[in-house]
Amino acid sequence: MKFTEKRLWITLALVVGAGFTLLGFGGREIYRQAPPIPERIVSESGAQLATREQILDGQQVWQGIGGQQIGSIWGHGGYQAPDWSADWLHREALALLEVWSRAEHGVAFDALGSEARGSLEARLKREMRANRYDAASGVLTVSDARAQAIEHTAAHYHALFGGDESLAELRESYALHDDAVEERADLEALSDFFLWTAWACTTERPDAAYTYTNNWPHEPLVGNAPTSSNVLWSMLSIVALLCGIGAMVWIHAAGRSEDRDPTPPARDPLERLALTPSMRAVAKYLGVVIALFVVQVVLGAVTAHYTVEGDGFFGFPLGEWLPYAITRTWHIQTGVFWIATAFLATGLFFAPVIGGREPKGQRLGVHLLLGALFLVVGGSMTGEALSIHRVLRGDASFWFGHQGYEYVDLGRAWQIALFAGLVGWLFLMLRALWPALQRGAQGRSLVGLFTASATAIGLFYAAGFFYGARSHLSVAEYWRWWVVHLWVEGFFEVFATGVLAFLFTRLGLVRVQSATRAFLASTSVFLIGGIPGTFHHLYFSGTPIAITALGASFSALEVVPLVLIGFEALQTLRMEHRAAWMERYRWPIRYFVGVAFWNLVGAGVFGFLINPPIALYYMQGLNTTPVHGHTALFGVYGLLSLGLVLVMARKLSGSRPWRETHLRYSFWAMNVGLAAMVLLSLLPIGLAQTVASVERGLWWARSAEFLQSSPLETLRWLRIVGDTLFLSGVLSLAWFMLGLVTGHSYAAPKPLDDRLPERNEERELADVAS
Numbered sequence: 218m219k220f221t222e223k224r225l226w227i228t229l230a231l232v233v234g235a236g237f238t239l240l241g242f243g244g245r246e247i248y249r250q251a252p253p254i255p256e257r258i259v260s261e262s263g264a265q266l267a268t269r270e271q272i273l274d275g276q277q278v279w280q281g282i283g284g285q286q287i288g289s290i291w292g293h294g295g296y297q298a299p300d301w302s303a304d305w306l307h308r309e310a311l312a313l314l315e316v317w318s319r320a321e322h323g324v325a326f327d328a329l330g331s332e333a334r335g336s337l338e339a340r341l342k343r344e345m346r347a348n349r350y351d352a353a354s355g356v357l358t359v360s361d362a363r364a365q366a367i368e369h370t371a372a373h374y375h376a377l378f379g380g381d382e383s384l385a386e387l388r389e390s391y392a393l394h395d396d397a398v399e400e401r402a403d404l405e406a407l408s409d410f411f412l413w414t415a416w417a418c419t420t421e422r423p424d425a426a427y428t429y430t431n432n433w434p435h436e437p438l439v440g441n442a443p444t445s446s447n448v449l450w451s452m453l454s455i456v457a458l459l460c461g462i463g464a465m466v467w468i469h470a471a472g473r474s475e476d477r478d479p480t481p482p483a484r485d486p487l488e489r490l491a492l493t494p495s496m497r498a499v500a501k502y503l504g505v506v507i508a509l510f511v512v513q514v515v516l517g518a519v520t521a522h523y524t525v526e527g528d529g530f531f532g533f534p535l536g537e538w539l540p541y542a543i544t545r546t547w548h549i550q551t552g553v554f555w556i557a558t559a560f561l562a563t564g565l566f567f568a569p570v571i572g573g574r575e576p577k578g579q580r581l582g583v584h585l586l587l588g589a590l591f592l593v594v595g596g597s598m599t600g601e602a603l604s605i606h607r608v609l610r611g612d613a614s615f616w617f618g619h620q621g622y623e624y625v626d627l628g629r630a631w632q633i634a635l636f637a638g639l640v641g642w643l644f645l646m647l648r649a650l651w652p653a654l655q656r657g658a659q660g661r662s663l664v665g666l667f668t669a670s671a672t673a674i675g676l677f678y679a680a681g682f683f684y685g686a687r688s689h690l691s692v693a694e695y696w697r698w699w700v701v702h703l704w705v706e707g708f709f710e711v712f713a714t715g716v717l718a719f720l721f722t723r724l725g726l727v728r729v730q731s732a733t734r735a736f737l738a739s740t741s742v743f744l745i746g747g748i749p750g751t752f753h754h755l756y757f758s759g760t761p762i763a764i765t766a767l768g769a770s771f772s773a774l775e776v777v778p779l780v781l782i783g784f785e786a787l788q789t790l791r792m793e794h795r796a797a798w799m800e801r802y803r804w805p806i807r808y809f810v811g812v813a814f815w816n817l818v819g820a821g822v823f824g825f826l827i828n829p830p831i832a833l834y835y836m837q838g839l840n841t842t843p844v845h846g847h848t849a850l851f852g853v854y855g856l857l858s859l860g861l862v863l864v865m866a867r868k869l870s871g872s873r874p875w876r877e878t879h880l881r882y883s884f885w886a887m888n889v890g891l892a893a894m895v896l897l898s899l900l901p902i903g904l905a906q907t908v909a910s911v912e913r914g915l916w917w918a919r920s921a922e923f924l925q926s927s928p929l930e931t932l933r934w935l936r937i938v939g940d941t942l943f944l945s946g947v948l949s950l951a952w953f954m955l956g957l958v959t960g961h962s963y964a965a966p967k968p969l970d971d972r973l974p975e976r977n978e979e980r981e982l983a984d985v986a987s
Contacts, residue, residue: 222662222730225737232741236748239771243752243764244695250761251691252417252429256355258409260364267409269355273687275410278403280686281604281614282378283542284621286549287393290414291430291758292837292915293694294623295545297524298391299919300838303434305370305415307916310438312366314341320362342440345419346428357416371408379404389527390921394540399607414690417759431765433757433834434915441914443834446762451831454769458825461777465742482725485798487868493569495579495649500869501587502562503862507954509555509594510859514947516548518940525933542605546619546626547598552850553624553705554594559858560709561586561642563716564671566865568649571664571719573656576648583645589638596634597627604628615686622693624701625681636678643675663722663733666740667715673708680704691759702751705854711740713857717809720864724799746774756830757837769830776825801867804880808860811888815852823848823895835910839918841903844895852891859950870957874964879953886946894939902932 258267285294288301311326317337318326326334350357359367377384380396388395398404417429419439432441519530520541528536565583569575596617603609604618617628625632646668653664680699684692718732752760752768799806823845827836836842863880905928910918917923956962 222733222737225734225741226662229737229741229744232745233748236744239749239767240751243749243760243767246761246763247691247695247755247759250422251689252413252420252759253350253352253355254413254689255350255357258357258359258412260359260361262361262364264364266359266364266367267412271406271409272413273410274403275406275408276690277611277615277686278398278407279410280621281610281619282397282607283546283605283619284626285623286542286545286621286626287397288391288919289838290690291418291694292433293754293758294838295541296838296840296843296919297541297924298393299921300434300915301411302414302418303436303838303915303919305374305411306418306434306436307438307914308373309363309366309370309412309415310341310345310436312369313344313363314338316362316365316369338438341438345439346421348420348423350420367412371405371412374408374411375401375404378407387921390925392523392527392536392541394528394536394542394605397542427762429759430757431760431762433837435835435910436914436916438914443831444762446765447756447830447834450766450769451829454773454829457770458773458776461746461774465777481799485801486724488798488872490570490868492869493575493579495569495575495583496566497869498580498583498587499562499566499865501584502558502565503866503869503954504958505587505590506555506559506562506858506862507951509551509558510855511947511951513548513551513555514944516544516551518944520544520548521933521936521940525930539602540605543602546601546605549624550597550601550626551594552855554590556705556850556854556858557709558590559862560674560712561639562865563861564642564646564712565649567716567719568646570723571667572649572652574652579645579649582641586638586641586645589634589641593627593631593635593638597631600628600631601626612686620686622697624705625697629682629686632681636682639675639678643672646671646675663715663718663729663736666733666736667712667719670708670712670715670740674704674712677704677708694755694758698751698754702754703748706849707744707747709854710743713861714739716861724802742777743775746771746777750775753828753833756833765830769828772828773825776821776828802864804877804884805860805863805867807884808856808863811856811884812853812860814888815848815856815891819845819848819852835915836903836907838915839903839906839910840899841907844899844903847899848891848895856887862954866954866957870963873966876956876962876964879949879956879962883946883950883953886942886949888946890939890941890943890946892939893942894936897938898932898936902929905929905932 254269254272255267256269257265259265279290288295288298288304290300290302292300294300314326314337317340318324318329318333322329322333326337329337344360344363349359375381377388377391377393378398380399385395398407418434419428419436419441421428427444427446428441431447432444435441435443519535519539522530523536523541523544526532528534528540530536565586569579600609600618604614609618615628616630619626620628620632627635650664650668650671654661654668678700680696680703683696683699714736718727718736721727722729722732748771749767750772752764753772754768756765756768823841827833827841827845867875906918906923909923923929953962
């Protein structure tokens with residue numbers, strides 16, 4: 218089969234069209250079948266326990282104090298504090314057993330005999346799983362005994378979040394700051410929100426034998442166990458993976474080009490490339506990238522240490538000013554900011570090169586965009602801190618403080634400002650690329666696809682505007698993952714593929730036609746699973762079984778392109794030896810090889826570890842998730858961003874040779890440190906939690922008793938080995954990049970060659986120019 222550009226364009230159009238059709242269908246079903254929020258929750262005797270408005274008020278309180286950065290809801294969020302939906306569910310179940318036992322037997326539940334206990338436990342399942350919500354009136358009715366259990370459970374959360382001294386040790390274990398919520402009305406609303414999320418976890422859908430969250434979390438007390446659909450679609454996802462791998466190998470073999478790679482030019486083509494004013498202005502972006510990277514890693518180290526000391530940093534009460542919720546929020550946000558900045562800088566740097574000219578005013582636009590970046594970063598981080606410290610509350614918190622959703626924590630006003638900046642970036646990109654799009658020469662398809670990916674980056678962030686502060690949690694999760702999965706994990710990767718394709722063609726290492734076909738094919742293969750694969754984040758977020766089926770089937774295909782990652786890494790590594798001048802790009806290429814490695818390990822192995830529904834049923838919300846998150850986000854997008862930064866730095870620093878000692882150390886220290894962090898700490902903790910989740914339930918795997926046990930505390934301390942090594946690599950990279958400004962990262966010029974005076978003159982002129 219001959220894979221012509223036309224056929225590949227048609228294939229890509231069909232993939233994107235079908236993918237978004239499925240994504241839209243799934244979204245419609247989520248809107249239709251999301252767990253209802255009752256207008257009122259009342260007891261059989263008529264006492265009102267909560268209202269819809271109070272539940273939504275509680276959702277806003279939860280968002281404002283950090284939301285998914287303090288524990289999790291339905292498995293999404295932080296890993297130190299409990300999953301509040303699972304924790305409430307377990308506590309309410311125990312409280313109800315206690316109410317019945319004392320009322321009917323006059324003793325505590327633990328004092329009952331096995332027969333009496335079994336009878337009450339069977340009754341508990343019937344009581345908790347029964348759906349007593351009346352859709353016509355919007356009223357949820359619970360028994361008087363359950364109302365007592367709810368009141369008892371709510372009192373625990375009032376004391377926990379309200380700063381009760383009796384729970385100070387538990388708050389420290391959760392890394393929860395004292396007096397997180399001070400107002401009585403807010404405490405009651407917060408507990409109402411937790412009550413509703415737990416009710417959705419244990420209440421069966423109408424005419425179904427499974428709950429609104431598909432029987433998640435695992436909780437033997439109420440009969441929550443994996444559904445048959447969960448098991449079935451897990452098996453079918455593995456079949457889909459095997460079929461996809463077979464198809465991928467066949468397509469790769471059938472589509473291998475007979476064209477040989479071109480002979481590399483004698484000199485570096487980029488060396489002769491004139492730097493435009495806007496390209497020089499991009500140098501400031503590189504400094505911002507490295508600075509944010511250092512800040513992110515330092516915040517990560519502090520956040521990881523809080524999992525041991527709770528609110529202290531080696532004895533210093535740092536948590537009084539920068540509690541866990543703030544440092545974790547900033548750690549994640551700065552990670553997104555520096556990686557996004559690196560990609561935006563790459564686009565601005567290469568757009569005039571691709572277009573062939575510098576548009577008028579481009580340099581000013583680059584500087585204005587950088588100013589907007591400072592505004593968004595500084596404003597959003599300040600607002601998040603003020604929200605968690607309860608200076609901003611309610612709607613003010615949502616707009617200027619903390620949205621409460623992981624990766625899109627920044628307040629809505631800052632989110633709008635960021636989107637405006639992305640639109641401005643897209644404008645700068647399009648005006649620079651326009652001359653190349655107008656030309657009908659070879660390579661137009663490559664430029665067109667690169668432009669399309671830039672457009673997607675500029676516009677798809679707007680998906681985060683389709684939910685508000687009081688939107689249904691299932692709906693908010695649906696749109697949030699459009700941002701996290703499609704914008705960050707999807708179109709940024711397509712854009713990076715385009716940058717590398719352009720770079721290698723510009724260097725004369727790959728033919729334009731070959732690069733274009735490879736770009737189109739890889740984008741189609743990636744997006745065929747990547748677009749509908751978004752649903753694998755939503756198996757248990759109050760979504761119907763159809764979401765599990767779509768997510769499991771298509772997300773398994775995301776792993777398919779990774780089977781050939783070794784070939785890709787080998788091909789990339791060979792680029793280094795194609796010509797003598799390629800030594801100048803040795804370390805950027807090494808970073809790209811590192812991307813291939815972590816793509817296979819982090820995105821592939823660790824990603825598929827938690828991908829099948831049956832695996833995620835037990836692992837969602839455990840430390841197996843940050844194993845995948847760290848190795849995929851930094852290992853793939855982080856290393857890719859740093860590699861692109863080094864390519865730009867290489868051009869900006871002229872022909873002067875680099876002193877590479879610190880660069881070499883930083884590369885190996887970061888990669889080995891990342892591996893040590895995962896293998897010595899995160900992965901063992903995650904697997905231990907998985908065993909606990911299978912044996913006793915998610916509540917136990919996330920409980921303070923389990924996480925603060927001596928073996929797991931030792932594993933958390935061991936993380937300092939990988940963290941320290943990683944941090945030293947980051948600082949070494951920062952020192953090297955600083956040296957490109959001060960001069961200490963440049964090696965002494967090579968001695969002049971008396972036999973070749975013309976080369977001496979050329980070298981001297983290059984030195985003067987640089």
